[in-house]
Amino acid sequence: MTSLSDVRLSVLDLSPIPSDGDAGTALRNTIDLARQTERLGYHRYWVAEHHNMPGIASSATAVLIGHVASATERIRVGSGGIMLPNHAPLIVAEQFGMLEAFHPGRIDLGIGRAPGTDQRTALAVRGSMAALNAENFPEQLTELMDYFEPDPARAVNAIPAVGHKPPVWLLGSSGFSAQLAGTLGLPFAFAHHFSARNTLPAVRLYRESFRPSSVLREPYLMLGVAVICAETDERAQWLAGPSGLTFLSLRRGRPIPLPTPEEAAEYPYTDLDRQFLEERFGSNVIGSPETVRKGLETLIADTGADEMMITTMVHGQADRVRSYELVADLGR
DSSP: OOOGGSEEEEEEEOOOBBBOOOOHHHHHHHEEEEEHHHTTTTTTEOOOOOOOOOOOOOOOOHHHHHHHHOOOOEEEESSOOGGGGGGGGHHHHHHHHHHHSSSTOOOEEEEEOOSOOOOHHHEEEEEEEGGOOOHHHHHHHHHHHHSOOOOOOOSSSOTTTTTOOOOOEEEEESHHHHHHHHHHHHEEEEEEOOOOGHHHHHHHHHHHHHOOOOSSSSOEEEEEEEEESSHHHHHHHHHHHHHHHHHHHHHOOOOBBOOOHHHHHHHHHHHHHHHHHHHHHHTTTEESSSHHHHHHEEEEEHHHOOOEEEEESOOHHHHHHHHHHHHHHHHH
């Protein structure tokens, strides 16, 4: 059986805003966590694009990537991901060309097609009802990638994208991006942490669809996995409470900052709430180091993943750092 030491470990950070803090606190925590995980040997550090969520500060993704890259020295930094239908491809090429120029060889451009928010906010981001349609995503992706290549006949160019192209990844939670990533011969990052039912079908589709390209000769799969690791299973489950309550509130259309474990424990859950949370978080890897090792190695065996991108949503910064420390120890 493939062990955890055989795959790369990376970080996905949503810059969670704690209930007793603010966005500034969350962003400072992100910089601290990036430095800490670089010290621990994690391979890359990605931040996500979300809008109008009181518990998530990572909305201006390219800006945050620039700060994280400036605050670190070696770890790769990127987007997990840029939601391309929210942006003009020209602007994304300009932003990431500039990031790559500032930090050569350290920037990743992960691309997704979901809005990263609710429909009303997506309308505010995109500016028109017509722009809410993501069916032209492949064309947008092609336009974006073309901006990184020289073309003397092109009237509009992305400066300084030409000559500063970061690696492009496709992100997904279903078969669409899996198949597109395979067809284009791109690396693929699957969001197992919120779409576990689709993981195995999407992984299989990616590999079946894969065509070698100038980027990759063989498929490269990264799994996004929600992990909370603590000294004991009981402690880890206690720390996981806030993440569950946050998701439950989001599902009801009333998103909240990340509560404390005490606030989560005191919440009056119904039987239906508990059933929903059990189904939603059953794929998360939560527990002591040994429990987490077994969970991650089972995922690796089932999917053949080349890399695991760990996302850890807990209230306290010290607990979040400690979780990444314990997981890093497992990978050594």
